Amino acid sequence: MNIDSRIKFRHLQCFLEVARQGSRARAAARLAVSQPAVSKTLKELEEVLAAQLFERGKGGAVLTEAGMAFLRYAGPCVQALREGVESLRGGEYQASSARLGVLSTVEGAFLPEVVRRLHERHSALVVSVVTGPSAHLLSQLRVGELDLVVGRMTDSPQIQGLTFEHLYNEPLTLVVRAGHPLLDKPFDTAALEDFPMVLPTAGTTIRKRIDSLFVEHGLRLPQRRLETLSLSLSRRYVDDSDAVWVAPTDAVRAALRKGELAELAPQLQEAGGSVGICSNASLPLSLGAHWCQEVLREVGREYREGAYP
Known part of the structure; x- marks a missing residue:
């Protein structure tokens, strides 16, 4: 027909x-x-x-x-028509691109390592990264604005009808700057209410898990809160204040090793949610997106096995 x-x-x-x-x-x-x-x-x-x-x-x-x-x-x-037109512009037939939607859970060490390996192996690859809440990124994936979405999103209603591939589990943990007053005495959950707290934006997948974690431990959120998905803003604020940050472990792992941040209450660490790749089976992946998918799986496997980071 x-x-x-x-x-x-x-x-x-x-x-x-x-x-x-x-x-x-x-x-x-x-x-x-x-x-x-x-x-x-x-x-x-x-x-x-x-x-x-x-x-x-x-x-x-x-x-x-x-x-x-x-x-x-x-x-x-x-x-497909967009990619065809773009591939002809300037005669750059061999260039390829990958458009990724990225949640804050993978911005710390995981995604930079993925991009580093991609650029090491492919001399003509443009990786475009869009950050934001899972609902927004998944809606862009659904209509073809993104090739893949990477992060922790299995609880998002917008994932229905899309394909999710598990990479590794990523726990959340409470961290503070080195020398924080709460580190000088035995940890008391009630004391959390006396300090500002940094949390992901309300309504996001990761925030819903944090809210559940607090309910499970009988904790109340402090009235003074910074709610953001920006890791750089969260880190800067925690470094310069007495705020407590509920952070993805991947985002703070290097700072914990260097002693710049300290884990406040290991007993409150969340078990770990599934970080993975979400794709739209009805969308044809570009060559660059295929490369990206392969390296995401590779680094994800090393995360699961403890070989990296």
Whole structure:
């Protein structure tokens, strides 16, 4: 069966942007067109497909079942065309790229080692990294804006319909700067409430696990909190204050070894959540993304076996 010639690139681009933004108004702003133009383009596409792709919900435009089914194919189609065009620009046929969504759990030592090995082995590879909450990154993966998402995300509802591959387990631990007042006496959980605390942003997968951990140990979150996914901001604040940081072990391992940070309460260390690779089976991976996947598995295996770091 031939593809209907009435389907144009602008139809797919408009459909994907509305699916990504969840709103015709926001999609119109991103595409630099009017909202009526977006509505007209979607209507044309729905008429060609003889299916309703969106319905109005409280939050804006919501994909129908038909829309979800079409999304699986529209995303890869647009992405494949993008890669084809990019590969011809400047005659750089051999260059490749990988677009990664990265959660804070792997920003410490894991991902830099992955990128180091990739660049050591491939002379023409661009690794583009986007950070943020799992919900945002997984939504980008779903519509083809990212090739892979790496981190701790198994509890995120947005992972439904995507493929997750386990790499290693990553515990959370409480750390403070060297010389912190809490290190001078036996640890008392009640004393945590007297100090500022650094936590991942509320609503994120890793924060939900931390909230559960505190409930399990009968702890209350302090009223003074810095909530962020930025490891650099978290580290700087902890270095310059008496704050307590609930951090992924990978992010603080080197500082603990150097004595710059100290583990506050090993007995409160979380057992460890699954860090892995999330991919969209309906999206064709670029050569660069395949390379990236291979090295992610390699370093993940070394993490599991304790050979690195």
